[in-house]
Amino acid sequence: MSGLKKLPAAFYATANGSEPVREWLLGLDEADRRVIGQNIATAEYGWPIGMPLCRSLGNGLFEIHSNISSGRIARVIFAVIDQQMVLLHGFVKKSQKTPKPDLDLAEKRYKEIRQ
Numbered sequence: 001m002s003g004l005k006k007l008p009a010a011f012y013a014t015a016n017g018s019e020p021v022r023e024w025l026l027g028l029d030e031a032d033r034r035v036i037g038q039n040i041a042t043a044e045y046g047w048p049i050g051m052p053l054c055r056s057l058g059n060g061l062f063e064i065h066s067n068i069s070s071g072r073i074a075r076v077i078f079a080v081i082d083q084q085m086v087l088l089h090g091f092v093k094k095s096q097k098t099p100k101p102d103l104d105l106a107e108k109r110y111k112e113i114r115q
Contacts, residue, residue, distance in 0.1 A: 007047035009040050009078070009085045012109050021076065021087040032068040036076065036090075039066045044085060057098065061088070061106055068092070077106040081113060 011019040025033050043049050043064055056062050057077065066074040073093045078085045089106040091099075 003045065005044040007044055007080065007083065007085045009044055009087055012086050012088045012113065021090045024090040028074075029069065032066075032074065035068050036064075036066045036074055039064050040076065040085075040087070047085070057103065057106075059107065059110075061103075061110060063098065075102075077102070079106075079110045079113075086110075086113065 011022045013019050025036065028036070039053060043054055052065060054062055054064050060079050062078055062080070064076045064078065066076070068074050075091055075093055075098065076087055077089045077098075078087050080086075088109045089102060091102050093099075
């Protein structure tokens with residue numbers, strides 16, 4: 001990848017300064033972190049980008065799809081705010097559909113930073 005990032009990524013931070021997506025990533029093994037990081041970088045440099053890497057969830061939210069070890073699928077939900085990709089929530093999917101609690105948490109964080 002060369003050139004400038006079209007949509008640089010930033011981690012959502014809570015009021016006390018923790019960064020839940022960064023912490024989630026650090027809890028994964030190195031190979032899984034590398035795959036997810038490469039997919040985030042692909043979106044940063046190639047934005048706007050569609051499936052199979054990225055799709056809209058509606059209401060200003062998007063998700064990055066990553067196939068990680070042991071046949072698992074990871075998702076990072078983000079929003080575009082002030083020309084930045086703000087990484088709001090990350091999780092490993094256990095079902096076909098994005099779980100409502102994960103979507104609700106991302107929406108809550110999105111609303112919080114838009115205020």
